[in-house]
Amino acid sequence: xxxxxxxxxxxxxxxxxxxxxxxxxxxxxxxxxxxxxxxxxxxxxxxxxxxxxxxxxxxxxxxxxxxxxxxxxxxxxxxxxxxxxxxxxxxxxxxxxxxxxxxxxxxxxxxxxxxxxxxxxxxxxxxxxxxxxxxxxxxxxxxxxxxxxxxxxxxxxxxxxxxxxxxxxxxxxxxxxxxxxxxxxxxxxxxxxxxxxxxxxxxxxxxxxxxxxxxxxxxxxxxxxxxxxxxxxxxxxxxxxxxxxxxxxxxxxxxxxxxxxxxxxxxxxxxxxxxxxxxxxxxxxxxxxxxxxxxxxxxxxxxxxxxxxxxxxxxxxxxxxxxxxxxxxxxxxxxxxxxxxxxxxxxxxxxxxxxxxxxxxxxxxxxxxxxxxxxxxxxxxxxx
Numbered sequence: 110x111x112x113x114x115x116x117x118x119x120x121x122x123x124x125x126x127x128x129x130x131x132x133x134x135x136x137x138x139x140x141x142x143x144x145x146x147x148x149x150x151x152x153x154x155x156x157x158x159x160x161x162x163x164x165x166x167x168x169x170x171x172x173x174x175x176x177x178x179x180x181x182x183x184x185x186x187x188x189x190x191x192x193x194x195x196x197x198x199x200x201x202x203x204x205x206x207x208x209x210x211x212x213x214x215x216x217x218x219x220x221x222x223x224x225x226x227x228x229x230x231x232x233x234x235x236x237x238x239x240x241x242x243x244x245x246x247x248x249x250x251x252x253x254x255x256x257x258x259x260x261x262x263x264x265x266x267x268x269x270x271x272x273x274x275x276x277x278x279x280x281x282x283x284x285x286x287x288x289x290x291x292x293x294x295x296x297x298x299x300x301x302x303x304x305x306x307x308x309x310x311x312x313x314x315x316x317x318x319x320x321x322x323x324x325x326x327x328x329x330x331x332x333x334x335x336x337x338x339x340x341x342x343x344x345x346x347x348x349x350x351x352x353x354x355x356x357x358x359x360x361x362x363x364x365x366x367x368x369x370x371x372x373x374x375x376x377x378x379x380x381x382x383x384x385x386x387x388x389x390x391x392x393x394x395x396x397x398x399x400x401x402x403x404x405x406x407x408x409x410x411x412x413x414x415x416x417x418x419x420x421x422x423x424x425x426x427x428x429x430x431x432x433x434x435x436x437x438x439x440x441x442x443x444x445x446x447x448x449x450x451x452x453x454x455x456x457x458x459x460x461x462x463x464x465x466x467x468x469x470x471x472x473x474x475x476x477x478x479x480x481x482x483x484x485x486x487x488x489x490x491x492x493x
Contacts (some may be wrong), residue, residue, distance in 0.1 A: 130161040132218040133203060141216045146493030147193065148248060149222045149290035154192045156184060159216045159315055174202035178222055198222050224248050229284045229297035233336045235263065235274060236302065236383035244284050249293070253284040261300045277302025277383075279335040282407035302337040306389035311334045311377050312419045316404040317395040319368040320351070327458070328375050329360035330393055333413045342376040345388070351372055367459045403475055409491040412466035417473070419457045429477040432459065437470040439487065468492045 131140045134157050135198055139145060147153070159170045170187040176199025182190045191201075199275040224246060231242035242265065244253040257265045257272065257283035259351040265272040265282060272282070282297045315326030328468065333339065342358045349370050353363040366373060372395065376388040397402055404418045447460075469492060476485045 116277075130159070130214075131463075132203065132216055134156050134218070139218050142218075144219045144221055144225065146221055146224055148197070148224075149288065151311060156188060156190050157201060157218075158187045159205060160168075160188070161205060161214075161216065166475060169206050171204045171480075173201075173215070174182050174200050174217075176200070183211055193452075223288065223293055227286070227293070227295045229282055229295055229340075231270070231282070231297065231300065234300045234338055234382050235272070238274050240272045240299075241299070242275070242282050243293070244285070244286065249286040249288045251287050251449065253286045255453075256283045256285070257281075258283070263299070274301055278305050279308060287356075298336060300338065302379065303383045303384040304333065304335065304339075304381060306387055309377070309379060310389050311375060311391040312407070313375070313391060314393060314404050315408060315417075316394050316405040316406075317462075318396050318404075319366050319370060320365045325361045325457075326365055327360065328363075330379070333379070334373055335391070337453045338380070338381050339379050343378045343380070343385065343388075345376045347375075349373050366395075368395075377436045378485060403486065403488070405473060405488055405490050410463070411491050411493045413462060415461050415463055415490065417459045417461065417475070419475075421438045429475050431474075431475040431476040432461075433476070434461075435465075435467070435472045435474065437472055443471065463492060467493060 112282070124399060131143070133139070134145065135155050135363050138160065151362055161278070172181060172189050172484055175181055175191060176197040178194035178197045179199075180192045180194075182431055184190045187203075189375070198219075198221045199217055200217055202215055205213050207213045227246035228244075228251065229242055232240055243253060252268070253270075254267050255265045255270045256431050257263055259278065260275070262278045263272050263274050263280045264278040265431075270284075274300070274312065275439075278301060280299050281303050283294050283361075284297075285294045287435050310331040310406045312331055314326060317323050317326050342355070344353070344355055344361045346353045346361075346363060349366045351364045351366060351392050352375055353361060353375075355361050361375060361377075363375065373389045373393055378388045379390075380386070406416055406418065419429065428449040430449065431445065432449065433442055433445040433446075436443050444461070444463070446461075471492065473488050473490055475484050475487075
């Protein structure tokens, strides 16, 4: 029988008397970083204080964080009285300083109004035509109401929790119940059928120099956007690649074709309990004028990291001397790295964090006295 709750403290991390530090709530010690469940009902008042090892010689404690809408009243040395506001969750954090006045550290306790034991039950992977989902937990009233984030893949009966499969992909099942915090949604992500290529994909350079200017091309699988229960990986490549092999299940290395290959592809299928996915195809095109050059991927880029892939001609003689990024619009230098150590270039690849750059067009300059002809090579990249 489900119960209603006016006030309940439930500790989900260890309530440990031997821990080095933590927070006391009405005299009960909670280890640093623990979670405390306070049921939603009326406003309540509780007294808290930080506690740390006596060997730290603490001079003062300061309250730095508490949930929005709560009120805090200083009740003396290392003591605060809190009054809740019915529904808000959040972090309680104390900062402590030593006798010299320098900050020594913090202790925290997460306060939650939603019972973490409320879960949607059922399979993580659905291979058949139907599946049944249920609900588990305490401190809620009434039956749950179910819904699907993607009915075109799997629909669900709102009352019974019986789901019907109509496609394949990732689906989030939502069960909504009534708690003392009001209407409360609880979620479960499910993989329906085989993976779709859009759920994983492959990353790598979009261009490469032909062999022997480039001796190896490296591609890898992207993170899978679903509960990961992958049991197999199948890499294939177009016939104009001379050779390829998989150093691990997650990546693939290939020897580039000779000059004039135009384009080539790599495909990946992954397997779960339901079978093999359709393949994801990654196309790689031949760069022009490759001797001593480099390529950039992804380009265009929507993320915060870009990779410069250097040819074997460059890396075999040591790292380039300087990499610079100029704004195409203003011509101003926006990023640079000089005196590059070879250890920074992993597998002929240099990763650059471009999160600080505005979206737009940029020109990458790579300067090296070992280049034939012009010592600075340039390429354009677009950040979307």
